[in-house]
Amino acid sequence: MLRLLVLLTNLAVLVLSADKFSRDDFPPDFVFGASTSAYQIEGAANQDGRTPSIWDTFAQAGNMHGATGDTACDGYHKYKEDVQLMRDTGLEAYRFSISWSRLLPNGRGTINPKGLQYYNNLINELISHGIQPHVTLHHSDLPQTLEDEYGGWISRKSVKDFEAYADVCFRKFGDRVPYWTTFNEANVFVMGGYDAGNLPPQRCSSPSPYGLNCSRGNSSIEPYLAAHHILLAHASAARLYKNKYQDRQHGFIGINVLAYWFVPLTNSSDDQIAAQRANDFFFGWILDPLVFGEYPDAMKKNVGSRMPIFTTAESNWIKGSFDFLGVNHYSTSYAKDNPSSLKIKKRDFFADMAVEFSTWGLQELLKYIKRVYGNPPVYIHENGERMIRNLTLEDWPRVEYLHAYIGSLLDALRNGSNTKGYFIWSLLDLFELLDGFESGYGLYFVDLDDPDLKRQPKLSAHWYSHFLKRSKGMRLHGLTELGMNLSALSRSHFFQ
Incomplete structure (x- = not known):
């Protein structure tokens, strides 16, 4: 009681x-939706010609509480049911990713007809229900065959292969897809995958400072190298799209980063400088080259000769190579200066940053983007609240979280932010990147004990639906x- x-x-x-x-307080062209990604929702990992990605390999090695995405939410077979859920909820847009190895099983070359058919069917189903498709090309799932062949993103060869893959997607789906995101969380993907070793492809110096034993990698060099090639790959795909497809398809292309918002732990000048350095390392690492053509000065100073350098041609090529910025934001963090980490001889990315964190604003982040980067169009691609899976359908913390963040977003818009859309992470309780099926961010619960993987709405789904359908x-x-x-x-x- x-x-x-x-x-x-x-x-x-x-x-x-x-x-x-x-909903009516937001501009008419502002879109509200929800997000997923291929490996986290599709399942059918070994069906219809799909080959493994680095995420398959990572999960099958037991890194995600022994769980894998082999079945996930079976979205591959249940996409019509899921699109109907989106329609019933009132979603205006849906952000999903394409599995590179489902579409191109060898990473390049021959297109898999079954993979092509699936994504055509999904896109057509969305459009028939009045839902706008937003597509991500790479969501932590590089084809394993390319990782095996040349080391994936630590090799310059990855740039050419990504451009060819993007070309297939633009050519086959671009007549119906208005928004393309090249990479999801480009910054965190390389931090976790090439420094900490807690994300695919699990490369790090071993033993790592985080207690992980990687069989290969170099945390002092590879995060910067992988990010460098990802930026070049993004710019290559964006240039291709703008030169070959944009005039006739009338779409837009961008890149996504995960952005905490770092504020000083105290009012000391050291902590204020540390907070700016943290924002430079996490956020400026990707966005500075896209806006200014160079990495942040703080990174170049602390990383030194390990920091890759753009040629003049590359700098001009990358600068301005986006129509919008995708932002994933979950929380704000305090930053405390930690100069002692710079004394470590063999430093990794986090030691180079020289900051200690303690956790705590979307509004301040958007204000920063407006002030520093010229107020480009922004889509909040992910925002959500983690809860223990199966705990309850009455997810009050998530409802309160979403209400607070959407209200904060409205305040940012009223203060001149150029934000164009907001996507909840996630539509369903997915196979999560950090802990498999231990947690859930979904508006809908997926019953893993039900052979049909029944979807059930949580209170957050009811709340979001009411918000979207309610007029003043x-x-x-x-x-x-x-x-x-x-x-x-x-x-x-x-x-x-």
């Missing part, structure tokens, strides 16, 4: 506070109805 009373009290507070804004004139009625519906759900749960 006490828990029910707490839930209903929270409901009353949320219903009253939600009346402060509605209907706010009071809609909120009252939402309160009644969620109260009924709570009562049925506790008194059944």
